[in-house]
Amino acid sequence: MGTVDNPQNNLSQQVQSFWAKTGDEETPAQGMSLAQHMVDSAQVAQYLWRNWISQGSKALISSTLNLSESETEAFVAWVVGTHDIGKATPEFAGQLDAWANQDLLVYRQRIEDCGYIFPADLTTVQGRCPHSQYSQSIIFRWLMEQYQVEEDAAVWSIAQVSGAHHGMPAEYAETPNRGRRDEQLLDRVFQWPDQQNWADAWDELLTFITHETGAADALQKLVAGKGLTPEVQFFLTGLTIMSDWIASNPEFFPYEESKDQQARVQAGFETLSLSRPWQPEDFTDLTAEEIYRTRFGWGSGVVLHPMQKVAVDAACSLAHGGLVCIEAPMGQGKTEAGLVAAEILAHNAGKNGMMFAAPTQATANALFDRIDQWAQNAASSSEVVSMFLAHSKNQLNEKYNRKRFAKVQTFEPYSGEEKVKANVIAHQWFSKKKGVLSNFVVGTVDQVLMMALASRHVMLRHLGLGEKVVVIDEVHAYDAYMNVYLETALRWLGKMQAPVILMSATLPAQARQKLMRAYAEGRVKAKGRRPKNKRKPAEPPRSAEVDLSYPVIHTVSADGGAVKKWEIEQPQEHNQLSLRIIDDSFAELDRVLAPLETGGGCAAVICNTVGRAQEVYSHLQGLFLAEELMLVHSRFIALDRVAQEKILVEKLGKKANRKNGRPYRFIVVGTQVIEQSLDIDFDVMVTDHAPVDLILQRVGRLHRHGRDGERPPQFARPVCYVRGVKELGSSDTAPVFPDVAELIYNKALLLSSYAQLLPFFEGRDVQLPADISALVQGAYSGMPDLSETWIEEWQAARSDYDGKMSSSRRKAEGYTMNPRNGKMLYDFFKGAQLDGKDSDELKAEAKVRDTDDTLEVIVVQSDDDQTYRPLHDDYADQMPFDRDSPDKPDWKLANTLAASTIRLPHQFADNGKPAIANPFDKALDELERNQFSSWQKHYLLKGQLALVLDANFECVLVGKTVRYSKELGLQVIRNDMS
Structure with a gap:
């Protein structure tokens, strides 16, 4: 950057009249000038480049741009420093008159006093063009004219970074009836003599930042070349957003201007206390054993x-x-x-x-x-x-x-x-x-x-x-x-x-x-390692x-x-595991779990659906004490799930033993959350049939930890019982699976997995890890080794499976930004099936999983329709609240309510039908009647739906009774009238 302590002093008074930020509520007229914000942003980016960006990324970006690292640093500071040039336009600078705030009109008055004219038809609220769009267009035109280039692709790739600094490409962020208002304004500026001073201001500001950053040579090379590759556009736009958020925060960069710009930047980062980059250690001189001991505190005797x-x-x-x-x-x-x-x-x-x-x-x-x-x-x-x-x-x-x-x-x-x-x-x-x-x-x-x-x-x-x-x-x-x-x-x-x-x-x-x-x-x-023929990538x-x-x-x-x-060397000794197929009756399940009644032990019963898990748990409540049972699945409120995780680790984790937390007798009934969950250990396991790789994942929790002398004698050898099959299969007869199992897992995978496991069901022991690869690769191969009597059924199921997989991939491809499909930021958003206004993280998370659209609700309970309380036992009596309280919830209540969420099950999912026949739309309509006005005042609760349960912890939603209990979680009971 330049050497002037207060660099914007070199700018004309006319340019210094533009504003970037208005003041706070107490001092609204004491804002920040645009020139100050541009310098702050550029120097924040320079600081981050020098002190935060990794050396690997700096080298890669410099190599990709064919610039030296110093030239790249200058360009990065320039592209960030210019991102808000669009604020020097009539629509942004003159919008304050629409706010009807007399304290703010000083900003517009200051600009008008410097001779700038505000066209009335371009300063209305309706259809206003965002300043990011103007930034993109101004930078594009300035670079084209400044460097007299004929091809615009390289220039366009640079300008798009500023256009996207609000998180979406400017071209994608069009608003209804706006058209290209930025182009209309720019055309008028260049056509009307009395508007030329706006263009002069842009030239002065951009020339100023170019001088301060020393980016002239880098810009010359870039506009004459191929510009920014897509990955560099994304990376530098992210850096622009980060820099802008730091430079826009008055805690770090106060609105009053500083005489010493370097001291201002240093003070800003001292206040921010940004953590420095991690410097990974060079392990060249250490053995593998030394590395692991250093990192994990293992003793010298660990093998x-x-x-x-x-x-x-x-x-x-x-x-x-x-x-x-x-x-x-x-x-x-x-x-x-x-x-x-x-x-x-x-x-x-x-x-x-x-x-x-x-x-x-x-x-x-x-x-x-x-x-x-x-x-x-x-x-x-x-x-x-x-x-x-x-x-x-x-x-x-x-x-x-x-x-x-x-x-x-x-x-x-x-x-x-x-x-x-x-x-x-x-x-x-x-x-x-x-x-x-x-x-x-x-x-x-x-x-x-x-x-x-x-x-x-x-x-x-x-x-x-x-x-x-x-x-x-x-x-x-x-x-x-x-x-x-x-x-x-x-x-x-x-x-x-x-x-x-x-x-x-x-x-x-x-x-x-x-x-x-x-x-x-x-x-x-990276530079120096490119293919000789660049036209033929590796x-x-x-x-x-x-x-x-x-x-x-x-x-x-x-x-x-x-x-x-x-x-990798195979271990000489293998763990042996028995897999035994049993029918799906409760009588058979009781027989398997009977040894726990006399000899104790810790068992897992894993079910493929929440409904099956709730049924099994309810059945076992008649055989075992309440403290000997736990049900875990996804239909508990978040607070209860966290509590369950803690209990499971305390009772079944690696550090737990019979003298320290591990119970004499304990049964955990759950869904797939067990197979992808905590580091816990069971003496015996029962699981519903599933694809073989998932079964192997589940048995990874069976005899997981060494417990010499602790396991009951009847469970000295690991045994996993497999149930959840409607009709058992044999070498001559294919098994029949329940409809619900085929809704979750493809029938072809269930068949091929069953075929792979059949020898083990008939008495052969599984050798771990020796048998894992053969089982998995056999089940997922294009044509598994199946009995002739199974082939026709498997082929039909496989054809259906392939069709569904292709459909799923096509659906996902409609949302993804594939780097194959574009050269500019806008290209990747243009083809996406996405609402440009979607900024909700939860909605984004939902899009990356192929699940039905369902509703997330905050569950609360009320005895009298006037006083409400959170559902969790630990907080209910402490935190009653009113529906229409004028005060926003305090932080403890808000956090408790935000942690009382649950996602409604498939009975209320979007079925694709019109609203009158769609349970999702019906449920949404009913839930929106339970709005709590005070929630709208808190960022954690704003827009959240409430599911209000009565004194019996029940309610009726879309004709179905919804019930919640700490033991069973959320249940949906179809009423006779529905």
Whole structure:
């Protein structure tokens, strides 16, 4: 930047009259000038480029733009500093007269006094053109004229960054009846002599920022070249949004102008206390054992699994980053291997953060503490690093909340033998959409998938994730619809050379190949490693021959996309597991669980649907004591689910034993949340039949932890009983599945899985991990080995399955931003089936999962239609509230209500029919009558629907009785009249 302490003093008084921000309610006329905000924004971007952006990203962007790093820095400061030039237009600068606020008219008066004319027809509220649109058009015209270029593609790619600084491309953000008002104004400015001073102001401001940033040479090269690639457009737009939000905050950059601009920027960042980039350690001189001991505090006697050693070698082999896919059995330390590999890849690729993505909120919550402990060791003892829990209910996580309100401390480096742990905080500024910008992020996989979704402020995800190593756990758990998003996200991550680690215990080979291919297809060559013939990009990896190697690691290099398979030594000893098929009667279930009555033990009963789980639980209530039973599924309010997770870990977690929390007798009845949930351990298991990979995931919770001498004798060997089949099958007769099972899982997969498991149902023991790969690959192969009597039924089911998968993929592709499909930001939003006004994170999360549209409600209870209270026992009596209270809820009540949400089940989902026959529309109409006016005053509750239960914790919704209990959760009972 320039050397003048107060650089805007060099501008004319006319240009200095433009405003960017009005003052607060107390001093509305004391705002901020546009010139000051432009300088602030440019210098914030420069600071972030020097002190926050990773070295890997800086090198990649410089290489992609064919600029030196200093030229790239100057350009970045310029593109951010100019983003609000559209505020120097009549529509923005003169809009204050429409506000009928006399205190604000001083802004317009000041501008008029400098000779600027406001065309009346361009300053109306109706159809106003956003200033971001003007910014884009002004920058486009200025660059075309300033550098006398004929081709506009490069210029357009630059101008679009400013046009999208509100989170959506300016072209996509058109409002009804507006047309191209920005072009109308610009045309009039250049045609009318008495309007020329507006154009002179733009030229003066843009020339000023170009001089202050030193960006003239960089702009000359860029407009004469190919401009910005899509991934750079997304990345720099994210950086522009981040810089603008910092520079616009009066806590960091007060509205009163400073005489010393450098001191102003320094003071702003001191107030913000932005956490510095993570500096991953170089492990070159350490053995694998030393690395794991350093990171996880393991003693010298701990023996690593072979997979954990190979993971180190595989990550070290990727000199500039890439993708690592780890496939290994449950309980072999994949999480620790993934974290160590992430640190190695971050160092090699020059990245400065890590995102760990899990399938569900429960798994993310369970991982948070483990990754927090790793982060404290992975960061320097002198560092303060930020960590974010990325899902919609993060305020319910006690450990995360403690970090949110912890005092920030800095530590001096420790010179002794014992390393002082780094201070890991949840930085207040990194909240909501900004959370992905934290050093370390733990969250649901949705946060990664939304990188591929055309949604408002998606550019922040490209910025945040492009700076990180992205670890995706249990990658097998995602369906065809979600995999479209995942493959697209991997292409973008490949383009940014953001390293990726995929982990699974049961990944079909076809799925692995698609994911590796997507990453390699998206990769971008760093400078000096480009193909000689730029017109012929390197081929994506060919599908490797499917084999049964397991455990196994595959890598894809960031340099040339080369695929390598890393063999892992098979353990000499295998765990033996018995699988026994039983019929679906309660009598048979009682027989299986009978040994618990006499000898004790901890059992899991996993059902494919909430309804089946509730039926099983209700049945067992007649056989066991209440304290010996627990029901877990998705239809409990969030507060109750968090409480359940805590109890499960205390009773069944790794640290629990018979002398410390583990009960003598305990039965957990639940749905699939158990297979993707907490690190818990059962003595015996009963599961509904499901695809074989999911069954293997479930049995990963069976005898998971070593409990020598603790397990009841009758459960000394692990046994999993399989039920949920309407008619059992044999080698000659295909099984018959309940209709509800085929609604959840495709019949073809259920058939092929049953066929793979049939020898084990008939007495053969499962050898873990030796049998995992053969079972999974056999069930998912194009033509599994089936009995001739099964073939015709399987082929019909497979044809139906393929059709549904193709439909799901087409549906997802309608929402995703595939980097194949455009060159400009607008291209990726233009074809998306998305409302441009959609800024709701929850709606965005819903779009990346192929589920029916359902309603989320806050459940409250009332005895008399006047006084209401939260549903949770711990808060109900403490927090009564009135329906129409004039006061907004206090923070404790608001947080409790926001944590009392539940998503209504399929009975109220959108069935695609007209409103008169659509339960979704009917339910929405009825629920909207329960509006609480006070809720609209609180950001956590605004717009939320309320489900009001009576004294019996029931209500009638769309003719159906809805009941909630702490034991069973939400139930829907069809009334006789409905």
